[in-house]
Amino acid sequence: DAGVIQSPRHEVTEMGQEVTLRCKPISGHDYLFWYRQTMMRGLELLIYFNNNVPIDDSGMPEDRFSAKMPNASFSTLKIQPSEPRDSAVYFCASTVGGRNQPQHFGDGTRLSIL
Amino acid sequence: SQQGEEDPQALSIQEGENATMNCSYKTSINNLQWYRQNSGRGLVHLILIRSNEREKHSGRLRVTLDTSKKSSSLLITASRAADTASYFCATDAGETSGSRLTFGEGTQLTVNP
Numbered sequence: 001d002a003g004v005i006q007s008p009r010h011e012v013t014e015m016g017q018e019v020t021l022r023c024k025p026i027s028g029h030d031y032l033f034w035y036r037q038t039m040m041r042g043l044e045l046l047i048y049f050n051n052n053v054p055i056d057d058s059g060m061p062e063d064r065f066s067a068k069m070p071n072a073s074f075s076t077l078k079i080q081p082s083e084p085r086d087s088a089v090y091f092c093a094s095t096v097g098g099r100n101q102p103q104h105f106g107d108g109t110r111l112s113i114l
Numbered sequence: 115s116q117q118g119e120e121d122p123q124a125l126s127i128q129e130g131e132n133a134t135m136n137c138s139y140k141t142s143i144n145n146l147q148w149y150r151q152n153s154g155r156g157l158v159h160l161i162l163i164r165s166n167e168r169e170k171h172s173g174r175l176r177v178t179l180d181t182s183k184k185s186s187s188l189l190i191t192a193s194r195a196a197d198t199a200s201y202f203c204a205t206d207a208g209e210t211s212g213s214r215l216t217f218g219e220g221t222q223l224t225v226n227p
Binding site: 004031042045050095099100101103 | 144145149154156164202214215217218219
């Protein structure tokens with residue numbers, strides 16, 4: 001079975017540009033999570049969805065960040081405008097049932113903002 | 115301080131030796147999970163232990179949980195070079211946290227052949 005699929009794997013862009021990261025969760029999973037990983041701050045939860053509805057976006061750093069889940073098989077994380085401090089690896093994860101369940105991670109998008 | 119702090123930050127051992135990593139946390143939990151991350155890849159779930167469990171095994175992995183001390187340990191027995199990775203603990207803090215996990219900073223394990 002296919003795991004969580006993220007695209008692109010790498011993104012390099014100049015500050016001020018709009019960046020869109022994409023995620024396809026595992027079929028049948030009803031929870032989707034977006035994380036950011038940096039050396040300084042470790043792995044941080046940005047936002048998570050249940051049945052396509054955002055449940056907790058308290059980790060979204062600023063209004064420049066937005067996330068959507070238009071259907072059960074697709075989610076986007078958008079940064080507009082991007083800044084160098086947004087450089088990080090962004091992970092998407094999904095799970096079924098939420099509590100007491102393992103999360104399944106994609107291989108991430110390595111984002112570099114110049 | 116961050117929920118779920120691992121120690122040591124880095125551990126280097128020889129193949130065949132056992133590796134022990136520790137995790138401490140601050141609030142009450144519903145469960146604690148351990149994940150592995152190979153370089154350039156996403157996290158992979160290893161094992162989940164619930165708050166009412168004290169020990170759990172999976173292959174060469176052994177996890178213990180002491181809720182009175184708010185700590186957990188991950189033991190990898192008979193380590194292999196392929197076990198080289200970062201290992202993270204993650205806590206589910208119960209009803210007030212929804213379905214969110216809070217990850218520690220990780221232990222970087224190097225197994226030398």
